[in-house]
Amino acid sequence: MQQIDSILIKEKAKELGFLLTGISKAKKLEDQARKLEQWLNKGFQAEMTYLEKYFDQRIDPEIMMPGTKSIITLSHNYFQEKDCTSDVNIARYAYGKDYHEVLKNKAAQLIAFISEKYGNIQAKAFVDSAPVMEREWAQNSGIAWLGKNTLAIHPKEGSYFFLVCIFIDLEIQVDDPISNFCGTCRKCIDACPTAAIHREGYLLDASKCISYLTIELKNEIPSEFTNQMKDWIFGCDICQEVCPWNRFAKRTEEAEFMQNEDILKLNKSDWLALTEESFKTLTKNSPIKRPKWKGLIRNVKFNLQ
Ligand code: SF4
Ligand code: SF4
16 A cells, blocks of 8 residues: 655644644554563552553554554643642643543544545544554654653653544554653753652653542542642642743633633632532533542642641
């Protein structure tokens, strides 16, 4: 089968608001599989046992979607600073509407465009909800390197972006991976308040990460983290805030990601006064609903200790 030039796909992706598009050949992620296995064996996934499931699908596109020839990886900027003040911190990716639907919709438009251009194709988009290693595909597709903070980083665009992968049965011209520019920097390692990043970087103990503790953890936050949460009540951006590659981060232009001031203006006392019903209404379209009212209130209370 003839290889397709990626230029039209990249142009369309840009038109849809994606920041970067990279193409990688679909192949088994052998090296990454070993790393994932070591990480799981260390128990760094903590209560996120869903990461232990579907291992074979996760590392092999042929198992995830038989016939896959290429992976299109797309990034979408979500960066913005808070326009209002409050005494709590919320991860920037959660300032606006839930990204899953917004990005799935854009990916569907891109797939429709490709189908129109190249005929009957099989393609599936994944937005952080299936066993797909988005960061590793971003690395293979040349739109990021994986930094010492384990996040995908691009030299011009930083790391405040979502990732989307499209598995497709077309052979598309691939992109070369980019270099790792972390160098001797260790700002993220030194700034992490809970020492969740390994001292040499590139390895995260999720059980110590504030993102995990405030979003994924179902039980009480262990007392060893008292006074370390730095007023984060949903996620944490510290290892991105200190990263020099985010110095020139530009505000997202996506209307759906515009910040919800009704949520962002709330202080600790306002959160504690919210009933479960009002929490549900307030966070209906927001990623903040994930830990539920109980989890969010737990996070606020823990920050008051
Ligand atoms: S998100 Fe926060 S707690 Fe997690 S590794 Fe980064 S700085 Fe550390
Ligand atoms: S802060 Fe420094 S070491 Fe950490 S990810 Fe950014 S460039 Fe790499």
